[in-house]
Amino acid sequence: MTVEHALIIGGGIAGTATAMALQRGGVAATVYEAYRTTADGVGGALTLAPNGRNALRQIDADDAVAAVGIEVPGMVMQNHTGRPVGRFDGLPGLPSSLLLRRDRLYRALMDEAIGRGIRVEFGKRLTAVEDEGDKVTAHFADGSSAIGEVLVGADGIRSAVRSTLDSAAPAPRFTGLLGFGGWIPNPGLPTTGAYQHFAFGKRAFFGYFIDEREILWFSNVPAADPAEAKTASPQHWLAALRERHADDIPARDIVALLTPEDVAQPGPLEDIPTVRTWHRGRVVLVGDAAHPTSPSSGQGASQAIESSLELARALRDVPTVAGAFAAYESVRRDRVERIIARAAKINNDKAAGPLARIVRDLLMPVMMKTVMTPEKMFGDLHHHRIDFAARR
Incomplete structure (x- = not known):
């Protein structure tokens, strides 16, 4: 065990999932949320993919989330006339995707974390991070501060923690x-x-x-x-x-x-195609702070939960903080950056001009039966499993 207490900056999906994963790995965590209240009623909808649900099952949180979601067995692709050009059904042996209101997913994870004894403090907007080698201090706008052995930035695409790691970090x-x-x-x-x-x-x-x-x-x-x-x-x-x-x-x-x-x-x-610095010293990024993808990926929440598990596994099993952070990045970076790039291609297709749209509509029915089958399109994404119990 390298760490006993972690500070988590950000009380959203990544922050609460990370707190529960760390707790499961034997690391206590306190979550610090910038806003003064919970995010009830904030945000639209999102899909939690089968790989995200399997990740939640590793920390026994899938039932709480499924209770506030809608199971969807698949999706239908159409052209502008409403004619179906293809259908993706779920892959055998995997749970269905969940369609969720973002605030209900947030609330389910927040309630689950608090119910497990995880401390959450609201109104804590980060202003500075002080890494002292053997500990790290977070300073907040209200004049308070907190000390931990590691600090996890789970504060989204405009992460304040990311800016402390790299002042020249690329903007969204x-x-x-x-x-x-x-x-x-x-x-x-x-x-x-x-x-x-x-x-x-x-x-x-x-x-x-x-x-x-x-x-x-x-x-x-x-x-x-x-x-x-x-x-x-x-x-x-x-x-x-x-x-x-x-x-x-x-x-x-x-x-x-x-x-x-x-x-x-x-x-x-x-999105941000590549976040150059995921960690330094006792500070590390997770979720959209580390790998922000556009909503077109359908994987934002799922990838945040996967990363929370791999970070917790590394801190549990690797004997040094530096080694744990490096191990976490090595197992996650390639996967998430491929997903970000894939979403960027989808965005380009959504914004296709008239000629490209005609070509796409002509080719898609054939492609859906050959190179765009459910297994070929989603197999590497949805079959991904993290065995949290297995030691590194």
Whole structure:
């Protein structure tokens, strides 16, 4: 055992999962969250992939998360006319993906962590990190500080901890897409039968899931300037979505149900292809602080949970902090950077021009039966398993 107590900066998905994984590995952790309250009601939807669920099972947290999610057996790909061009079903022997409201996933993990005796402090915005060789001190904006043996930055794509490790760390990269989405009541549209649907529209990408009560929808709209997300009005965006999806079925019918309030907070899709420095001394990064991928990967939460397990395993099994951090990075970096690059290619396809869209729509039905089968597309992602009990 190299470490007995860790400071975790960030109380989101990565932070709470890391705290539980460390606890399972014999390391006590305290979580410090910048915001003064829990993030209830904040965020849209996300998918937890089978590999993410298998990672949660290693720390006995999958049941708590599954209780607030919707199991989806697969997804259907469509063109702008609504015609299916392919279908991905789940892979044999793996759990179903879970469709989740982000705040419910957050709350399930937070409640589970607190229920296990993990201490969480709110209103603790990090201002500085002081690494003293045998210990590390976190300083907060309220004038308080905390001392631990290691400090874990689980504070997202704009990580303050990452900046302390590398003052010249690259900023998030805009992918060329703005993201819209949310949940609205279903006035009577046909359900999707538990399947998620994804449609390459003529001028934007659209996704949806419909049950008897609600519709989950999202749209990825090509944009030249991410600042538009903050400067344009909701009325502007509602008109833009109606124009972008005017020829798309059934996107236009779902967009017709939206109000300006439903599109009031678009966000730029961002990533960082390579975070150069994952750790230094007694400070290390996890989740989006270390490997931020755009939402198009469908793997952000799953990869954060996987990394939390591998970090906890390394701290449990490797005799030095430096060795543990190096072992953690060596087993994670290649996998997560391949996923980030894969998502970047998906983003390019979502923003395809007219000619590229025509070629894509012609080739996709054939590709879905050959090079884009579920096993070839998702086998390396979804079959990935971490045996947390096994010693290094």
